[in-house]
Structures are given as C-alpha cells and as structure tokens.
Amino acid sequence: MAAAPDGRSLSRKSTSFSLHSPSLNSLRLRRIFDLFDRNGDGLITIDEISQALCRLGLDAAPSELESAIRSHIPPGSAGLRFDDFEALHRELDRDFFGGGESELEPVDAAVQEQTDLHEAFNVFDENGDGYISAKELQAVLKKLGMVEGQELARVEQMIGSVDRNRDGRVDFAEFKDMMRNVINKRT
Template sequence: MDAPPVSKSLSRKSNSFSLHSPSLNTLRLRRIFDIFDCNGDGLITVDEISQALGRLGLEAAPSELESTIRSHITPGSDGLRFEDFCAMHREIDETIGDYDGVAETIDAGDREESDLREAFKVFDENGDGYISAKELQAVLDKLGLVEGKEMARVEQMIGSFDRNRDGRVDFTEFKDMMRSVTMKDLRPQ
C-alpha cells in the first residue's frame, strides 16, 4: 500500500528542513521525538504531534496530519516509534527535496557549520550573536519543556558552556555545546 502524499501544509520548502550532518540530524530528530512524546511512553500519537505543532504555532489540517502520520505507524502500534518517526522524516524530506531543485555541493564541514548557524539563529531571537538565558528560556517554553519554567535551570544550562563567563553563549560556545551533546547522545549504550 502506498503512503498518501505528503500534506502541502507539512511540506513547505526550506533549506534547513533537514540538517546535513547525520549525527546532528539524528540528535535533532531524537529531541523533536522526545518533545512530541508528551507522556514519555516511547510512542508519538497523532494527538501528541498535533498538540506540539500547536504549541509551536504551526497549523496542519487534522485529516492530512492524521493521514500522513497513520501511514507511518507500525501495524499493531498506537503511535510512531522513533524508527517510524525517522522514516516519516526521510519521506517528507525526499518529497520536499532540495529547496532550489539543485543538489548541494558544499562539503560536510561547511554543511555542519551552516546547520549549526541555522540552529543558533533559532535561539538567538534578537539576532545579537549571543544566546542569553532569557532567549533560551523563551525557546524551551515555546517547546513546552519544563526547563522553560525555571530560570535557575536555564542559567545553569548557559553556565555549563559559557567559557568566558559573560552570562551568555556565543556561536563558538554553542558549537562546542552541540558537538559535546552530539557525541555523548550518540554513543552506544
């Protein structure tokens, strides 16, 4: 049985939909999966994805969302497992393709740098080149994470990677943080 076509509301073209670094992409997908998995049962239901998208201010027609998600749920399961979620992401990414229709020729190091810059911009809401505790808290709160409610925890997160102790994370510190987290999170257990 063929999967239904990807919803237009889910398929806006973007040059940063998929990160080019496999380890960063896997980490990003795991974090997104964990955010969507509201009850922590290792499965994402249609309702959980719908709620998470709503918190992020993204709208998708319920019938199209349900059709797209249900086509990727393993038979006998109540929701998407992480592997199902990755497969759905790959299919959507392949459907969308390169944003300009031309394969990128950037080497892996440049792609990783570009991906990290895109990720940094998400957190650097005022565009000043730094991530403050307030900016980090705002993003975590938008994602519905409990850390977004506690400034002390947010400040501790910033402090863990703030090498020059100026109370904020610059791009170099952010890169170190992402590479550190990537390596730890992707090691076999």
Template sequence: MANSTAPPISTQVAHPSPSFRLRSESLNSLRLRRVFDLFDRNGDGEITIEEICQALDRLGLGADPAELTSTVTAYIRPGAAGLAFDDFQSLHRTLGDALFGDPPSGGEAAEEEDMLEAFNVFDENGDGFISAKELQIVLDKLGLPDGQSIDRVHQMICSVDRDRDGLVDFSEFKHMMRTITVQSN
C-alpha cells in the same frame, strides 16, 4: 518501518524552512529527538496522531486531522498506538524528500554552516559563547526539564567546556555535536 503503500505527501508548503533537514546527521538526529520528546506528551515512547495534532495546534500549525491520519498511519507499525522514534525519523525523511528533493550535501563547509546556525540558536546575545543562562533559556523554551535547574545547566556546560572558562565556544560546541549519538527508546 515505513509502509510502501504510504499515501503521497502533499508538497503545498509556501516557503518551507531551509533548516527542516540539516546537512549534519548528528544535528538532525538531535533536533528530531528533541521534537519527538516534545510531541510525546505522556512519555510512552510513541507519538500518537492525537499528540501530533495537539503539538501542531500549540505551534499554530493546525492540521486537518483526517489528512494527518491518512499520512501518519502508514508509518505506524502494526499493533503500535503511534510512531516510535525510528518511525518518526522515516516520516521526517519522507517529508524532507517530498519538499526538498535529495538530502542536502555539501561536505564540511555545509556542515560547518549548519553547526554555526545551531550554535547561534543558543548564543542569544551573539558574543560567540553559550553561557549557562543562555543554555537555560533555550532549554526552557524547548520545555525540557533540564532547564529548570541552573545547577544542572552548569553541569551540562562543564561536560563540554574543555578550556574550563565556564562558557561553550563554537569549537567546543562542534566537538560536542560531532560526538553525539542519538539513541531511540
């Protein structure tokens, strides 16, 4: 739970990414879960301030450890060593509100736009389909172990490939994204 005495969040970001907070809750949760898992280097279900500093450094976004500590500590539950996924979501939501104001809205058209943006991340060659090789490349870039086995990637494709053509089209991708529920550890 976020502490009501959390220090104000600095909003001095030059040009924050418009995809910091997507309109689609399932896309946001999935993406945030992936980020959480990447930051949680030891896999203990918590992200420590040290792990956040290391991740930001690897991304070339070095942060002042003292400032980061003062902001993040307010979101760490008493007795915990770091942020649990729910705490991380609260911090992300607060940062989004501080940087962008109210959560984005816009109905189905806006959600469709977000899904197309996410789909295009995977569709590297722009042909309108996600192949096993494209999925493997993205999973590898994210540092996810599923990307190390092409057999596992093919299984992932088959699990959402409703027309059985070996590719994921945008319709199949949307269906998959709308049925995803992200669970915290």
C-alpha cells in the same frame, strides 16, 4: 564536496534544514520527537502531533494527519516510535523538499561552515537564549548516551575549558573556536 569552476564548493540544495552531520540531524529529530511526545511514553500519537501543530499555529484536521501518517505507524501500535518518526521525516523531506536529489549548486565554503556551526550550536542551545549552559550540554550528552552527561560537575568542567569570559556558559564565538580546534586536531 566538489568544486565549481570559480573555486566555490558545491553542495546539495538545503532541504528540510538538514545538517551535514547525521548525528546532529538525529539529535535534532530526537528533540522534536520528545517535544511531540507529551506523555513521554516513547510514542507520538496522531493526537499529540495535532496538538503540537496547533501550538505552532499550524492547524491540521486529525483525519488529514491520520491519512498522512498512518502508513508509518506499525500495526497494533498507538503511534509513531522514534524510528518511525525518522522514516516519516525522510519521506516528507524527499516528497516536499527534494531531499535525496543529487542536484548541486555553488556554495561559499565559509558561509556554509558558518551556517553549519550555527545549526550545530542551536542543537545544544535548547532554550534559544544564545548560550550553552552546563544543563543544556548535559541534556544533549545524555540524549547521545554519553557517560560524560551523567555528572553535572564534569559537564561544568567541559564548559569551563572553553568559556573564555568565565560567565559559566558558552556563547557562539566560544563554540566556534572550540569546534575549529576540534577540527584542526583531527587533521
């Protein structure tokens, strides 16, 4: 990241709520994909997208969705696979939010770090209650294909190692301390 004349770091304008970590971006998209894929068949049909948008209060005519999405559905397929969904997301990000542009703006590094940590925390806090439970952590670890996610007892040990107040879950302050310790160990 470059520095502005006043010492603040420079960052590309935020686009479609993109995180700085590609693996967290992929995990966030995977969660969205899984929410849209109502029948769990690994495909998102235009009907499933339409239903999801309706639940969000964003009514869209299936014909409009089809014209916007059809080019990302492989020939002979009934819907979008995850890779197709990622490609659609990148295209929408670029077309509507200017993703991929190199425009830089000054950003306070501390504010950016806090924002990134909140976004990362929210990836793990699947139910949005402000805490990461062992089951939520296990779900994320499984989605990432990590062997640690196979045993709940092991995940509970991971939670316990950073759970200062011993309530069985990780709040944002505990998460932030854990992430800073991980970063400090790497440097």
